[in-house]
Amino acid sequence: MIDPSAPLPRPRSDLTEPPDVPQVLPGALSVLQGRMLLQVSPARVGYLRGQLDAGRSGLVLCGKNALRKAKRLREEEEFSGPLLVDPAVYEVRAASEEEPFPPAAEDTFAFDDPLEVSLAEQRAVGVTAPITPTGYLRAEDSDALKAAARRVAALDDARVVFAAPVDVGWLREEDAVRQLIACLRLVKGPKAIMLGGQRDPLGRHARAVDHLRRVIEEVPGAALLRTDLAAFGALAAGAAFTAFGAGSRLRHIVAPGEKAEASKGFSLSPHVLFAELMDFFLGKTLADRFAAASAPVCDCAVCRGAWALDEFASNAGERPARAAAHNVAVLMEWLRTLTAIAPGLERQQWWHERCRTAVERYPLVNAQLQQPNAFKAPPQLKRWALAAPVAAPASTNGQTPAKDQRRS
The missing domain is CATH 3.20.20 (TIM Barrel)
Structure with a gap:
């Protein structure tokens, strides 16, 4: 307590x-x-x-x-x-x-x-x-x-x-x-x-x-x-x-004594980062969703336009290793972009805009697939999309009023 x-x-x-x-x-x-x-x-x-x-x-x-x-x-x-x-x-x-x-x-x-x-x-x-x-x-x-x-x-x-x-x-x-x-x-x-x-x-x-x-x-x-x-x-x-x-x-801790709640089919295919939607999905899920449509082709430093997101449907061969490398390559691209921006409000605004754009992409991707519930934005992503940073106005003596420092 x-x-x-x-x-x-x-x-x-x-x-x-x-x-x-x-x-x-x-x-x-x-x-x-x-x-x-x-x-x-x-x-x-x-x-x-x-x-x-x-x-x-x-x-x-x-x-x-x-x-x-x-x-x-x-x-x-x-x-x-x-x-x-x-x-x-x-x-x-x-x-x-x-x-x-x-x-x-x-x-x-x-x-x-x-x-x-x-x-x-x-x-x-x-x-x-x-x-x-x-x-x-x-x-x-x-x-x-x-x-x-x-x-x-x-x-x-x-x-x-x-x-x-x-x-x-x-x-x-x-x-x-x-x-x-x-x-x-x-x-x-x-x-x-x-x-x-x-x-x-x-x-x-x-x-x-x-x-x-x-x-x-x-x-x-x-x-x-x-x-x-x-x-x-x-x-x-x-x-x-x-x-x-x-x-x-x-990516999180499960409390001692609790059993982790795992996604169905986890052992059948690797998790793959869908950069446009800023979330991980099982490779098999991506293959199923794009079964009747062209899956996005990834241009990350690993895939280099040669692999589409529906090609990780199983754990066969090199797929798990390639999926892991793909995930990290995308994360490093985001990291380079983020750290190229000056720390402070500008960097926070970039992150907020990146999350907001991803949330807005979900209904568009679903519409293209003609599957209204194909992909659902995760709650955390939506919370980051709503957590807009606010610039605090400067006071008359050039200092930022303490009461305005909080952004959340």
Whole structure:
């Protein structure tokens, strides 16, 4: 539950000073600044590494053998780009006030400190920065969140990335958002927010996108990992860095003890990014929808006009690898366009317009197919399309009035 005695940041309308200047990551972490990394399982790195933009992206390894793969990338495969390892303890254990960093396995020695052990293991394989092994932070469990934040703050090490794997319920109500902000601000270094919830967490609550944007704006050093379209939205809002999940299960967290709700036919064909609609669809779904019409031909750096979107209808042959490479190639194109625009309002406006245009394309594509419900815009995309940034007017002394700083 929300702790009414905990310090809360004042509402933006009460502030007399403008928002904090975005925190610049210190030292070796500065290489992460403004990047959108790819969060990927070790087994799939080979599918997409060739499409990474070396100056704008990097890797977050997650899952079994992540440490081993990181060591191999550094020592044998000559990968010199930004590299993180997400311990992902939140997949199997929830945080508590007593154990904000719970052991991932039951056979862990009682005298081992899971936090110290994990940080040491990550540093040993050459990561850019270690990520804390935080347990899942259930909605409004302020005791667990504060315990985790205070423990990391006590390290007094801005080179440690504090993982905040929070249930999306934290973004539902104003009081919970304010407390989340207050707790995250206790930590000196970067904060890697990850959202929990089935399928599309940000589509579950009406104000989740607006509240996420507020957290990014008001928490210095805030990052967003293990996510989807929100990686771009957060980067546009000023996040220190983000990470887009290279697979559907790496675009959100499923709370410990819950079974992931998967799309039917998932094992039959790969997920394919339909750039025009800004969403992923099963290759078989695309083939079925375009069975009686010409499917769009992709001009990304992988497809190069030789592959149409209906050619990923099965997992046979090279299709899974090509689909993964296609997805990353499209994402890198978007990333290059976004980062070519100056940070601030102009970049936010580009993102909003991109989402709005995609939402408007859905009925047009459906009309061309003569299938009214062939494709449906996902709730999160519609929320980003509605979250228009607003330029705050300058006051008479040249300063932006604090009451007008909020855009959501």
